[in-house]
Amino acid sequence: MGSEKKSRLPAIVATAVAVPVAVVAGVLVFNAIAPKAEPVHEDLSPVAVEVPALSEEDAVVCLALTATAPESAGGLQARPVEGGAGAAESVMAYGDPAVVATCGVEPVAVEDTALVYKLNGVCWYSDEAGLEWTSLDRQVPVGVSVPETHEQPVDVLNDLSTAIADKVPAAAEAPTGCA
Known part of the structure; x- marks a missing residue:
């Protein structure tokens, strides 16, 4: 049983690191390929x-x-x-x-x-x-x-x-x- 816990520890650590890295990478890729919204310029002349x-x-x-x-x-x-x-x-x-x-x-x-x-x-x-x-x-x-x-x-x-x-x-x- 003791060796079973040792073999899972590296997998848990890898998962704990990989998930946040994947989320950050996904957000960066989405922001890079998402179309940019055109700024709205209101006419504020008299x-x-x-x-x-x-x-x-x-x-x-x-x-x-x-x-x-x-x-x-x-x-x-x-x-x-x-x-x-x-x-x-x-x-x-x-x-x-x-x-x-x-x-x-x-x-x-x-x-x-x-x-x-x-x-x-x-x-x-x-x-x-x-x-x-x-x-x-x-x-x-x-x-x-x-x-x-x-x-x-x-x-x-x-x-x-x-x-x-x-x-x-x-x-x-x-x-x-x-x-």
Whole structure:
């Protein structure tokens, strides 16, 4: 019996060394032959936007929002905006193609039975395609335009809603679905 244990010891040691070496070699070979992913280069140049006409009070609220806007929303990087005086103070853009959020859009009237979405403290209404979103329960409405290529607009809206709920005061009245 004693000689049987001695004869297995070299096999166990060889296996203990060979398995990790084989794994490392396999990983190195896989990395050498695997196709390299092309880096994604997002266009982060300024986005041309339309600037809403704002009262002085609304302009102050919108400036508070844009000054504290997140650096990214829904995983999309913030982009600068251009479009004349007040563009950066009332409009935010994210990603490529750009999701554009505009503070001070025209309010949307909705039926009490309309489908609305409460996201991180802000009530939203969307067109049927889910491309145009408008806040319903804020003193200064915020509109968000989402290009069709973005599959999950709610990801962007969730991140923006946090900032909107913090900086744009709630309206005195909101549709019943927003409660």
